[in-house]
Amino acid sequence: MNTLLSDANPAQEAAVLTRRLAIAGNPNCGKSTLFNALTGMQQKVGNYPGVTVEKKEGTFYGSQGQQMTLLDLPGTYSLQARSPDEAVSRDVLLGRIPGTPCPDTIIAVVDASNLERNLYLVSQILELGIPTVLALNMVDTAEEAGIVIDPEELSQKLGIPVIPLVASKRFGLIPLKQALSRADLPAPKFCAPMPPALAAEAQQIAPFIEAPAQAQFSEAILLLGLSEAALAESRHSSPELRVKIREAQQRLNSAGMDVCSTAVDARYQWISRICAETVRGTPNTGLTLSDRLDMILTHRVWGSLAFLAAMALMFFSIFTIAQVPMDWIRDGLKLFGSWVESQMPDNDFRSLVVDGIIAGVSAVLVFLPQILTLSFFLGILEDSGYMARAAFMMDRLMSRVGLHGKSFIPMLSSFACAIPGVMATRTIEQRKDRLVTILVAPLMSCSARLPVYGLMIAVLLPDTSALQKSGIMLSMYMLGICTAFLMALIFKKTILRSETPILLMEMPPYRLPSARDLLLRMKERAVIFLKRAGTVILALSILLWALITYPKPENPEAKGSEVIAHSVAGQLGHALEPIIRPLGFDWKIGIGLIGSLAAREVFVETMSIVYNVGQDQQGDGVETLQETMRNEKREDGTPVYTPLVCVGLMVFYVLAMQCLSTLAVVRRETNSWRWPAFQFVYLTLLAYVGTFIVYQGGKLLGWQ
Amino acid sequence: MNNTLLSHLTVGEKGRVLSLTLPADARQRLMEMGLTPGTECSVVRFAPLGDPMELRVRGYHLSLRKAEAEGVAIERL
Numbered sequence: 001m002n003t004l005l006s007d008a009n010p011a012q013e014a015a016v017l018t019r020r021l022a023i024a025g026n027p028n029c030g031k032s033t034l035f036n037a038l039t040g041m042q043q044k045v046g047n048y049p050g051v052t053v054e055k056k057e058g059t060f061y062g063s064q065g066q067q068m069t070l071l072d073l074p075g076t077y078s079l080q081a082r083s084p085d086e087a088v089s090r091d092v093l094l095g096r097i098p099g100t101p102c103p104d105t106i107i108a109v110v111d112a113s114n115l116e117r118n119l120y121l122v123s124q125i126l127e128l129g130i131p132t133v134l135a136l137n138m139v140d141t142a143e144e145a146g147i148v149i150d151p152e153e154l155s156q157k158l159g160i161p162v163i164p165l166v167a168s169k170r171f172g173l174i175p176l177k178q179a180l181s182r183a184d185l186p187a188p189k190f191c192a193p194m195p196p197a198l199a200a201e202a203q204q205i206a207p208f209i210e211a212p213a214q215a216q217f218s219e220a221i222l223l224l225g226l227s228e229a230a231l232a233e234s235r236h237s238s239p240e241l242r243v244k245i246r247e248a249q250q251r252l253n254s255a256g257m258d259v260c261s262t263a264v265d266a267r268y269q270w271i272s273r274i275c276a277e278t279v280r281g282t283p284n285t286g287l288t289l290s291d292r293l294d295m296i297l298t299h300r301v302w303g304s305l306a307f308l309a310a311m312a313l314m315f316f317s318i319f320t321i322a323q324v325p326m327d328w329i330r331d332g333l334k335l336f337g338s339w340v341e342s343q344m345p346d347n348d349f350r351s352l353v354v355d356g357i358i359a360g361v362s363a364v365l366v367f368l369p370q371i372l373t374l375s376f377f378l379g380i381l382e383d384s385g386y387m388a389r390a391a392f393m394m395d396r397l398m399s400r401v402g403l404h405g406k407s408f409i410p411m412l413s414s415f416a417c418a419i420p421g422v423m424a425t426r427t428i429e430q431r432k433d434r435l436v437t438i439l440v441a442p443l444m445s446c447s448a449r450l451p452v453y454g455l456m457i458a459v460l461l462p463d464t465s466a467l468q469k470s471g472i473m474l475s476m477y478m479l480g481i482c483t484a485f486l487m488a489l490i491f492k493k494t495i496l497r498s499e500t501p502i503l504l505m506e507m508p509p510y511r512l513p514s515a516r517d518l519l520l521r522m523k524e525r526a527v528i529f530l531k532r533a534g535t536v537i538l539a540l541s542i543l544l545w546a547l548i549t550y551p552k553p554e555n556p557e558a559k560g561s562e563v564i565a566h567s568v569a570g571q572l573g574h575a576l577e578p579i580i581r582p583l584g585f586d587w588k589i590g591i592g593l594i595g596s597l598a599a600r601e602v603f604v605e606t607m608s609i610v611y612n613v614g615q616d617q618q619g620d621g622v623e624t625l626q627e628t629m630r631n632e633k634r635e636d637g638t639p640v641y642t643p644l645v646c647v648g649l650m651v652f653y654v655l656a657m658q659c660l661s662t663l664a665v666v667r668r669e670t671n672s673w674r675w676p677a678f679q680f681v682y683l684t685l686l687a688y689v690g691t692f693i694v695y696q697g698g699k700l701l702g703w704q
Numbered sequence: 705m706n707n708t709l710l711s712h713l714t715v716g717e718k719g720r721v722l723s724l725t726l727p728a729d730a731r732q733r734l735m736e737m738g739l740t741p742g743t744e745c746s747v748v749r750f751a752p753l754g755d756p757m758e759l760r761v762r763g764y765h766l767s768l769r770k771a772e773a774e775g776v777a778i779e780r781l
């Protein structure tokens with residue numbers, strides 16, 4: 001049908017057909033769930049406020065087949081944005097983002113179990129004068145809580161269509177699409193009733209505001225409610241306008257009105273009247289399941305124990321459940337490697353394929369099951385609603401550091417990968433607090449460290465129980481967390497000094513994580529991981545192999561270490577050796593450190609290539625990497641990988657900033673090279689000093 | 705003496721907001737989250753280290769620090 005129409009008059013038809021919709025609403029009310037249900041996309045959802053921090057576009061077809069583009073927006077409690085993610089939502093709705101025209105229609109999503117607070121934003125959205133449909137989401141939760149809302153009545157009171165929904169069960173999508181497809185969707189003509197004096201002043205200022213005519217009045221009310229400091233920061237007001245606003249504020253103040261709160265109060269009074277007529281039923285007052293769970297999970301003693309137990313269980317599964325498929329992958333790849341080796345003539349090309357590509361890539365691939373296990377557990381944390389509790393419990397400690405508990409959420413997200421962690425800092429209101437959180441986020445052990453820890457733990461303790469291995473893993477994670485706190489404290493007291501921000505955080509009820517969401521999350525991690533293995537890691541393995549193989553020593557009989565020592569990589573490693581010798585590292589580890597500057601897991605890959613190319617007798621692919629490493633000797637015959645060196649290496653990787661992608665994201669998020677450069681330097685120094693202390697301190701204490 | 709500060713309520717106690725004495729921005733944010741004068745709220749719990757506190761207000765749970773709660777005058781119910 002589309003092609004027929006566009007044959008007739010392509011440009012015009014497309015313009016008529018493509019409507020631009022935006023989904024707006026409070027955080028955590030199910031906007032992304034609805035977006036996914038409508039577009040079939042897989043945007044991240046999670047049960048805590050602040051999951052979505054960017055606008056995301058998708059398309060879907062209306063009930064008559066009209067194409068619509070849909071924008072998913074970050075959640076916000078008010079159009080008066082206070083953090084970068086909220087600013088995105090406000091700017092989209094006011095048409096202030098270049099290249100993103102004002103939406104034709106807004107889907108205002110509200111959480112039916114929490115109607116009053118959700119309607120606050122709706123009252124502001126209605127004033128924009130853009131056709132709006134109210135998506136009354138989570139009616140299932142509301143019903144459980146004993147709340148019944150009359151959609152017809154609500155629709156009449158608000159003057160817009162109201163569609164009850166359960167987005168997570170895709171219930172109500174058809175009526176919603178029908179409502180959205182209506183050509184005659186009326187633009188609301190609504191203004192929250194304001195006290196006359198305030199309304200009069202706002203009317204005066206309105207014409208001077210850069211906004212669609214309809215939205216000027218509500219923007220005027222917003223601006224009048226701003227404090228002096230906030231007003232100075234607002235980018236979209238001219239100096240003349242600011243003077244006008246300040247004068248109006250003074251007039252109102254001297255008449256005894258507190259502008260900041262009057263407008264808010266007026267909206268809530270309007271909301272109370274609406275709810276009195278549309279909300280029926282008797283809300284349950286007893287303890288909900290969430291309340292009961294929280295009695296344990298946020299309990300002084302049980303809460304911390306539960307957290308540690310969950311972490312321990314996670315690592316325990318990494319060393320037990322994940323171990324089985326890891327062995328399969330390892331054995332499979334090893335068989336494959338020896339088969340390829342047997343099929344090819346003995347030349348440099350075979351060495352490239354077998355010792356470079358296969359050895360390198362499979363050394364990393366082996367860790368896929370562990371990474372998926374980690375992402376499964378983190379998914380449960382994010383989908384259940386535990387994240388907000390973690391932030392709640394950590395707030396006291398975080399406020400000692402000078403941040404608020406919400407900063408803990410990006411830090412927890414960084415366990416999967418620092419990149420989403422850095423992105424998640426967009427929910428932090430103050431720029432300096434956000435920077436501090438970005439600076440310390442890479443100290444949280446990400447999943448790319450798992451291969452390094454996994455390898456070093458296997459070298460350190462080949463035969464111990466999974467429990468002990470988990471213990472070591474847990475302590476590495478703890479080291480990262482504690483260092484992150486310490487560094488945050490230092491930054492907040494020195495270069496990024498500012499007041500401790502206030503904390504206001506919604507605590508969502510616990511929800512049962514859906515298996516589908518968890519699987520999707522794991523799939524996404526797997527895809528990212530495999531893509532990296534197929535591109536960056538593969539390319540690096542070719543490069544590393546070449547650096548490790550060429551130039552060859554003059555003596556063609558030379559074998560093993562001698563070949564590597566003569567190569568570019570070997571020379572680099574030797575050049576680095578004086579610097580890293582105090583850490584107990586030899587030049588081969590130096591090659592690994594250089595290799596992993598791009599990404600941490602490349603360390604494992606590099607060591608695999610180093611020890612494969614450097615094999616003294618060709619052709620025995622039987623030894624695993626950790627066995628080779630355990631047998632590795634220095635020139636004086638002592639083992640290279642003593643316990644101290646293994647622990648030192650792990651500490652180095654806890655602290656060092658070895659991830660180009662994170663640096664690139666930090667550069668984008670901070671808009672300058674200064675911060676990523678600083679971050680790289682301080683973390684590398686920290687890693688050096690930390691490892692130095694471990695190795696030299698350990699030796700002083702007489703350890704090996 | 706039924707009037708007190710929000711931060712002085714104990715777990716399970718209920719109150720009605722009378723007024724907010726806080727810096728303009730903080731006051732506005734608290735109010736936008738639904739803590740307007742006349743609103744009823746109850747204390748659900750305190751965090752393990754004593755701060756912040758979790759409130760039930762307008763049918764949802766909100767956490768805030770005692771420092772801010774000290775600026776909220778309450779009539780005990």
Ligand SMILES: Nc1nc2c(ncn2[C@@H]2O[C@H](COP(=O)(O)OP(=O)(O)OP(=O)(O)O)[C@@H](O)[C@H]2O)c(=O)[nH]1
Nearest residue numbers: 028029030031032033045046050051052075166167
């Ligand atoms: N019971 C119930 N849960 C829902 C419904 N819709 C969404 N959820 C759950 O609510 C949580 C939040 O959903 P999201 O879609 O991430 O919310 P959001 O509005 O995009 O949140 P932010 O991006 O943080 O602003 C998730 O755990 C969803 O599974 C619903 O209709 N009923």
Ligand SMILES: [Mg+2]
Nearest residue numbers: 031032051052
């Ligand atoms: Mg979202």
